[in-house]
Amino acid sequence: MLTFYVVLDSFTHVLGGFSSVNSILKVDEPEVTIGAADGSQYQVPSTAPNEIFVQGLLKSGAVASVNFRNIPFGNKTVDDRGLTWIITGTEGEIELAAPESSRLSPFLSFEFLLL
Secondary structure, three states, X not given: OHHHHHHHHHHHXXXXXXXXXXXXXXXXXXXXXXXXXXXXXXXXXXXXXXXXXXXXXXOOOOEEEEEEEEOOOOOOOOOOEEEEEXXXXXXXXXXXXXXXXXXXXXXXXXXXXXX
């Protein structure tokens, strides 16, 4: 979850903070597997969300949404992207993308949309 907060902080640093915001947090995996140093594994409860969706109005008046999802180990994103940032304005759109291999964590994917 720390990765999400770091990315959201960067987003608001560049574009300004939210004047109003809504969010959805969802836990898809109620348990996670932990590996011990001796090679054994055990299950522990997970309270960290696998999906976070934040949308709202920025102080500038722009509409913004941020989607974070935890990609299950061994799976890939459909478009092999780890980060997508789309900025839509009156002059058109700009899309910034980073490949999956450059994810901040090997299991995370972020999408940003600013209107």
